[in-house]
Amino acid sequence: MHWTNKQDQALRERAFRVIPGGMYGHLSAAMLPEGYPQFFKRGKGSRLWDYDDNEYIDYMCAWGPNLLGYGNPIIAEAVRAQQEEGDVLNGPGEVLIEAAELFVSLVTHAAWAMFCKNGTDATTMAMVIARAHTGRRVILVADGAYHGSDPWCVPALASTGTLPEDRASIVYYKYNDPNSLAEAFKANKGEVAAVFATPFRHETFLDQEEPDLEYALTARRMCDDTGALLIIDEVRAGFRIARDCSWSTLGIQPDLSCWGKCFANGQPISAVLGSDHVRSAAGSIFVTGSFWFAAVPMAATVATLKIIRDTDYLERLINSGNVLRIGLEKQAATHGFAIKQSGPAQMPQILFQDDPGFQLGFAWVTECIKRGVYLHPYHNMFLSAAHTPEDIKHTLEVTDIAFSALKKNRAIGDGSPHLTDAAMK
Amino acid sequence: MHWTNKQDQALRERAFRVIPGGMYGHLSAAMLPEGYPQFFKRGKGSRLWDYDDNEYIDYMCAWGPNLLGYGNPIIAEAVRAQQEEGDVLNGPGEVLIEAAELFVSLVTHAAWAMFCKNGTDATTMAMVIARAHTGRRVILVADGAYHGSDPWCVPALASTGTLPEDRASIVYYKYNDPNSLAEAFKANKGEVAAVFATPFRHETFLDQEEPDLEYALTARRMCDDTGALLIIDEVRAGFRIARDCSWSTLGIQPDLSCWGKCFANGQPISAVLGSDHVRSAAGSIFVTGSFWFAAVPMAATVATLKIIRDTDYLERLINSGNVLRIGLEKQAATHGFAIKQSGPAQMPQILFQDDPGFQLGFAWVTECIKRGVYLHPYHNMFLSAAHTPEDIKHTLEVTDIAFSALKKNRAIGDGSPHLTDAAMK
Numbered sequence: 001m002h003w004t005n006k007q008d009q010a011l012r013e014r015a016f017r018v019i020p021g022g023m024y025g026h027l028s029a030a031m032l033p034e035g036y037p038q039f040f041k042r043g044k045g046s047r048l049w050d051y052d053d054n055e056y057i058d059y060m061c062a063w064g065p066n067l068l069g070y071g072n073p074i075i076a077e078a079v080r081a082q083q084e085e086g087d088v089l090n091g092p093g094e095v096l097i098e099a100a101e102l103f104v105s106l107v108t109h110a111a112w113a114m115f116c117k118n119g120t121d122a123t124t125m126a127m128v129i130a131r132a133h134t135g136r137r138v139i140l141v142a143d144g145a146y147h148g149s150d151p152w153c154v155p156a157l158a159s160t161g162t163l164p165e166d167r168a169s170i171v172y173y174k175y176n177d178p179n180s181l182a183e184a185f186k187a188n189k190g191e192v193a194a195v196f197a198t199p200f201r202h203e204t205f206l207d208q209e210e211p212d213l214e215y216a217l218t219a220r221r222m223c224d225d226t227g228a229l230l231i232i233d234e235v236r237a238g239f240r241i242a243r244d245c246s247w248s249t250l251g252i253q254p255d256l257s258c259w260g261k262c263f264a265n266g267q268p269i270s271a272v273l274g275s276d277h278v279r280s281a282a283g284s285i286f287v288t289g290s291f292w293f294a295a296v297p298m299a300a301t302v303a304t305l306k307i308i309r310d311t312d313y314l315e316r317l318i319n320s321g322n323v324l325r326i327g328l329e330k331q332a333a334t335h336g337f338a339i340k341q342s343g344p345a346q347m348p349q350i351l352f353q354d355d356p357g358f359q360l361g362f363a364w365v366t367e368c369i370k371r372g373v374y375l376h377p378y379h380n381m382f383l384s385a386a387h388t389p390e391d392i393k394h395t396l397e398v399t400d401i402a403f404s405a406l407k408k409n410r411a412i413g414d415g416s417p418h419l420t421d422a423a424m425k
Numbered sequence: 426m427h428w429t430n431k432q433d434q435a436l437r438e439r440a441f442r443v444i445p446g447g448m449y450g451h452l453s454a455a456m457l458p459e460g461y462p463q464f465f466k467r468g469k470g471s472r473l474w475d476y477d478d479n480e481y482i483d484y485m486c487a488w489g490p491n492l493l494g495y496g497n498p499i500i501a502e503a504v505r506a507q508q509e510e511g512d513v514l515n516g517p518g519e520v521l522i523e524a525a526e527l528f529v530s531l532v533t534h535a536a537w538a539m540f541c542k543n544g545t546d547a548t549t550m551a552m553v554i555a556r557a558h559t560g561r562r563v564i565l566v567a568d569g570a571y572h573g574s575d576p577w578c579v580p581a582l583a584s585t586g587t588l589p590e591d592r593a594s595i596v597y598y599k600y601n602d603p604n605s606l607a608e609a610f611k612a613n614k615g616e617v618a619a620v621f622a623t624p625f626r627h628e629t630f631l632d633q634e635e636p637d638l639e640y641a642l643t644a645r646r647m648c649d650d651t652g653a654l655l656i657i658d659e660v661r662a663g664f665r666i667a668r669d670c671s672w673s674t675l676g677i678q679p680d681l682s683c684w685g686k687c688f689a690n691g692q693p694i695s696a697v698l699g700s701d702h703v704r705s706a707a708g709s710i711f712v713t714g715s716f717w718f719a720a721v722p723m724a725a726t727v728a729t730l731k732i733i734r735d736t737d738y739l740e741r742l743i744n745s746g747n748v749l750r751i752g753l754e755k756q757a758a759t760h761g762f763a764i765k766q767s768g769p770a771q772m773p774q775i776l777f778q779d780d781p782g783f784q785l786g787f788a789w790v791t792e793c794i795k796r797g798v799y800l801h802p803y804h805n806m807f808l809s810a811a812h813t814p815e816d817i818k819h820t821l822e823v824t825d826i827a828f829s830a831l832k833k834n835r836a837i838g839d840g841s842p843h844l845t846d847a848a849m850k
Binding site for chain 2: 041063
């Protein structure tokens with residue numbers, strides 16, 4: 001191993017002077033094991049390079065946006081060609097319409113689309129549209145589910161600077177618990193505007209959970225019975241489960257869906273899609289942004305949606321995830337570790353059993369990162385269509401060595417770094 | 426004139442099927458005079474082209490972002506070079522630090538920077554930071570001022586789907602009225618977290634107002650006296666008034682400033698800048714977005730800020746605005762029209778006197794648009810550094826013809842289209 005992180009350390013120190021805390025937001029490496037790079041110089045396909053010229057096979061995919069490979073040449077060419085013509089002008093280009101038409105043709109429930117920038121823009125718009133549509137206040141949200149960082153939805157544990165009234169009409173229920181959902185409806189009779197649900201339960205630090213069919217059916221039925229809207233927040237999982245809304249695999253269609261991250265393969269754009277009966281409410285609200293009608297991200301959207309529609313990108317990334325999962329399961333057993341692999345294989349969460357402080361997890365991913373494999377110790381990861389069979393094979397060689405090292409260190413009682421309870425709050 | 430808008434009409438009809446209302450947000454042409462293009466195909470320098478191949482000298486600059494010319498070659502090269510390396514990765518590039526360092530070196534009050542995407546992200550972050558810093562709830566906002574489209578700040582007239590509690594702790598005062606500001610402080614004693622102010626009063630449909638010095642000094646003093654933060658929302662006016670915060674021309678520095686639109690010449694990025702004493706609060710909040718750490722807009726930021734620092738872009742766009750203003754004033758007088766030109770000449774608002782329904786304004790800009798000059802009838806406009814003396818000269822030739830046509834039509838009692846009271850609500 002020739003791994004060093006000197007350049008990254010120097011950049012962190014420099015950043016600390018002009019950025020509060022040195023970095024902020026979900027890409028902050030502050031809670032990652034020591035040695036994880038904070039800054040990245042280059043991305044290509046499934047690979048990332050940091051400023052110390054370490055090369056990584058990457059399993060975070062920029063936390064989702066990288067669906068088809070960093071710098072995918074087809075998307076890059078669409079971006080280049082549109083930039084030549086125009087990007088942010090006094091109105092949108094024809095690509096706005098093309099992108100909306102493609103979305104409507106792909107996503108079963110969708111009759112229309114509205115584009116925005118952040119995932120949070122999409123979830124906030126969906127909330128406002130639901131209130132406009134129903135004339136009601138209450139939004140039911142699964143406790144612990146992440147729907148963005150606006151004051152109404154920022155995780156309660158990270159809500160410094162927000163007020164109780166920011167979430168005055170947000171009511172929490174338990175994901176996958178149809179009784180909890182029914183009780184929330186009952187307690188807010190006639191006042192529920194919408195139910196938010198993520199395609200599966202994908203919370204940080206926890207095992208991921210597939211949606212329970214009875215829960216999903218209850219959500220749909222109670223919305224139908226009361227006139228509330230079912231909103232699926234696809235920002236994290238969209239187009240990694242299906243070429244449609246993720247719950248289409250359960251035969252369930254929402255009224256609104258929120259999309260972000262990956263549908264323009266990294267170009268900045270998010271969207272709300274809606275069923276026809278919500279069109280009028282969607283047209284009645286005022287939302288906007290300086291860059292929302294930029295043509296370049298829409299051209300990237302058109303190019304990405306065509307690849308989603310026409311290629312086997314999805315089967316390939318699912319297959320990569322499965323090969324990785326099966327390989328890791330075997331390795332862990334061989335080395336005597338009990339790991340918990342949860343969530344869809346293409347969006348894996350990998351935790352160690354009996355590892356509440358993530359000590360084992362931290363030690364294992366640290367062995368991997370120093371050998372060129374970027375894994376996350378407590379957040380779901382993302383496969384991309386750019387991961388090749390050779391990438392997965394090489395990854396498994398590295399993880400095998402990492403398990404060996406872990407076993408050896410455990411035997412000699414090495415106190416690897418771990419997350420304290422305080423750091424998790 | 427060979428002007429037609431057939432292609433634009435066809436695109437509008439097509440858009441209507443897949444976008445609620447056909448279009449949304451501030452770039453919707455629904456309230457513009459008939460014939461204004463909704464869709465744009467190309468931009469270059471000071472020029473725009475629609476889908477009917479009409480060419481326009483543009484005075485909206487994409488509503489601000491175009492500071493140095495559409496497709497400015499220096500920015501385009503910075504974008505191209507960064508795209509080649511990487512954009513959205515697992516962490517920011519070194520350009521994050523460079524962009525923050527440049528901002529801090531340019532803007533007097535700033536000790537740090539946090540980047541985001543929308544102008545609304547920046548104003549919402551500033552609000553949350555102010556509450557975190559002070560532990561107080563109340564935010565004072567000038568009545569009628571635009572600070573974005575999140576539920577807490579979306580204009581009251583356009584607030585369908587929002588709740589009273591979304592703005593429960595927002596208290597309104599009158600811009601340029603120090604007494605009104607003092608009363609708001611008094612009525613919320615010990616509870617004011619921040620005062621929001623725009624660099625000048627730039628409201629739609631109204632004459633723009635320069636900031637009154639006593640008002641600005643009162644805002645600064647009352648914040649100092651009470652520990653509240655002064656937040657200047659530079660999203661619309663930033664870097665078109667000064668190479669620093671706009672109120673630096675009055676000798677006044679804020680604690681926080683919000684920036685957007687133009688500092689990456691159209692690439693999607695916005696920012697909050699802060700004084701050193703607010704750094705710790707800024708580091709304590711949680712905000713993020715999938716694309717906030719994209720390197721390409723930051724590379725464009727670095728390139729744009731260097732041009733802002735090193736060139737006479739500002740003097741050139743101010744000069745263009747002044748030549749246009751003086752020319753229009755003369756033409757209006759010659760043709761017997763009383764026009765009101767308000768705001769800085771480089772961000773002009775042009776209204777007709779005694780024209781409450783904007784009938785004259787609509788008729789005049791319609792004559793201009795059909796001759797290749799894009800003016801806005803009731804919103805402040807934007808000059809760019811790409812407007813050449815020839816552009817201004819040609820524009821004045823067109824506006825002269827437009828005044829003539831207006832005079833002739835008025836003589837024959839032509840009922841030109843105008844905004845009804847209903848449309849303004």
